[in-house]
Amino acid sequence: MHAVTDTYNAQRRFFDSGATRPYAFRKAQLKQLKKVIKRHEAAILGALYADLHKHPMEAFGSEVGLLYDEIDHTLTNLRQWMRPQPVSSPLLHYPSGSKIYPEPKGLTLLIGPWNYPFQLLINPLIGAIAAGNCAILKPSEMAPQTEAVIRKVIAEAFDPAFVTVITGEGHLVIPEIMQHRFDHIFFTGSIPVGRKILEMAAPHLTPVTLELGGKSPCIVDKSADLKTAARRIIWGKCWNAGQTCIAPDYVLAHHSIVTPLLEHMKTAITQFFGDNPAESPDYARIINEKRFDQLTAYLQQGTIETGGVTDRAGKYIAPTILTNVSFDAPVMKEEIFGPVLPLIPYRETDEAVAMIAKNPYPLSLYLFSGSSKTEKTFIERVAFGGGCINNTLVHFTNAELPFGGVGYSGMGRYHGRSSFEEFTHMKGVMKTATWLDVPVKYPPFGNKIRLAKMIMK
Incomplete structure (x- = not known):
């Protein structure tokens, strides 16, 4: 428990320092991730063969090449996604302007499955990094060779105060980790386990993305x-x-x-x-x-x-x-x-x-x-x-398409911009000038309701 707590506290300090927020930092981390994956590509494909007997062509297409595309798509669009988005403001509050500021959520916990043990853990990590968050990764112990490669890749790519891996039996480790409050949890797996993840997140009111399944x-x-x-x-x-x-x-x-x-x-x-x-x-x-x-x-x-x-x-x-x-x-x-x-x-x-x-x-x-x-x-x-x-x-x-379930098959969306938005808090801010102070909103109200109705109808 002490190791988990130390990791959690280190990441909380790192996030609070503001280090993850700049565009340059996020861009550099995504490039580093791709670089390290390429360096260990042969080992990743070998691990997937050992765990699931996946042919290198199938493993590359579904677990590695897809990640290269996702990182490239994110790097191409990240600066635009990070920009504050101006939106219109009600005439009643003239002279005002409104913007939506994308803000990192904070500390994220990403829990991966065994069937695509590399891609389905690293893919949401791309979104978490792009959005400016720290992350703790929990790979599936049921694919042990891939789990070992993930540990090596993440340790080589990142400062553990930013992104790190915690391993062990899921039914023991995950409840221990989730005693701490995360700012977002991303889980890919079965419906029964998804329910348990929601139950453990509920006391902390932590938002959860569930990528589940069902009968397609x-x-x-x-x-x-x-x-x-x-x-x-x-x-x-x-x-x-x-x-x-x-x-x-x-x-x-x-x-x-x-x-x-x-x-x-x-x-x-x-x-x-x-x-x-x-x-x-x-x-x-x-x-x-x-x-x-x-x-x-x-x-x-x-x-x-x-x-x-x-x-x-x-x-x-x-x-x-x-x-x-x-x-x-x-x-x-x-x-x-x-x-x-x-x-x-x-x-x-x-x-x-x-x-x-x-x-x-x-x-x-x-x-x-x-x-x-x-x-x-x-x-x-x-x-x-x-x-x-x-x-x-x-x-x-297709990184342009949001991916996720509905009802029993899950909640939340990721891939491309959807990943960035899933790990981002959209902070709405209205700014009002002081050169004019319209009195209609102030008491005494008298018959101002007629004017308000004309403006707001």
Whole structure:
């Protein structure tokens, strides 16, 4: 506890000194972060392979290259984001001017997950630094090799009074850390743990960003390009062996195209990973035996159309498509978070909307359709965090798009400007000149209400 308290106090002193506020400081720290990541890039990719069997191409694209883009985008726009924003003022308070001043929140706590253990911890850090905050990082202990690399990268890049890493078993360390009051907490992980984070933050009234998950639906209507849809669905589902919070969790396919879509999906699996995906260097593994056991239980809850092969010792589960799945089965009530994909038919758009409503507030939604009317229906009638039309996953990679959940899938937004604003307090200030002092607001009021109504109507 003393080590945590010492770290917390050191960061509080550093922030209070004002060192993090200047644009030059923030810019230098972001450049330093990118420089050190590049220096340790090979070690990062090696750690991700050791923890999750991620191919270097997949690991670079989703965990490292994406961060380079995020840092570059932030550096390009940071000076503009930091400028005070003038806004209009009520005529009643003439002569006044109003501005919004972006202000750092202070001390931040960033808690990362195990599925993208590097990127999903460093990405919010970029926003925290850009906004002028200090940060304590808690990486997931379930990806130990990546955790070790994160410690090395952060120690090399930053003064620990500015940014540092605390490690250990999450259920023990996080409650200890959160006995202190932070100015913002950013958590990526499961819904149950997210609830606990909110509970621990509540006594301090600390704002919290929750990036959670849920059952993200993928809808394929009869106007879709089925071959392309199948390839993009399988790619999105099998990226990181399905251990992706925005992976397509289940497919709702129009009843008239279920059979050809299924055949195209089977073909895509073979094209991507060969006849035996266990031998493919491009296919990741399940993080641990506990998750493996949870996933293999789903295989009994429908008809296996392809896949179903497992190896507990190797933490391998083949890309698997299930049909004849009941909405009452656990596989349709819990976020799957693995390479198991239920395929369910629907007849009318309203029926598909009603099916999605059984698992409300998904983090993502994917629609494959050539119909703008159908597109409009799902965007307007389904509450979801974000998504794609005729694609999967890629909305996450656009720094111009805010990323985050809604309802059970989370709260708050990040990426690009949204990250900067998430870690920033927008301080509103009105400045009034003294050369004129309009008396309408002062007593005695008499019949001044008539003038006030004329001005404010």
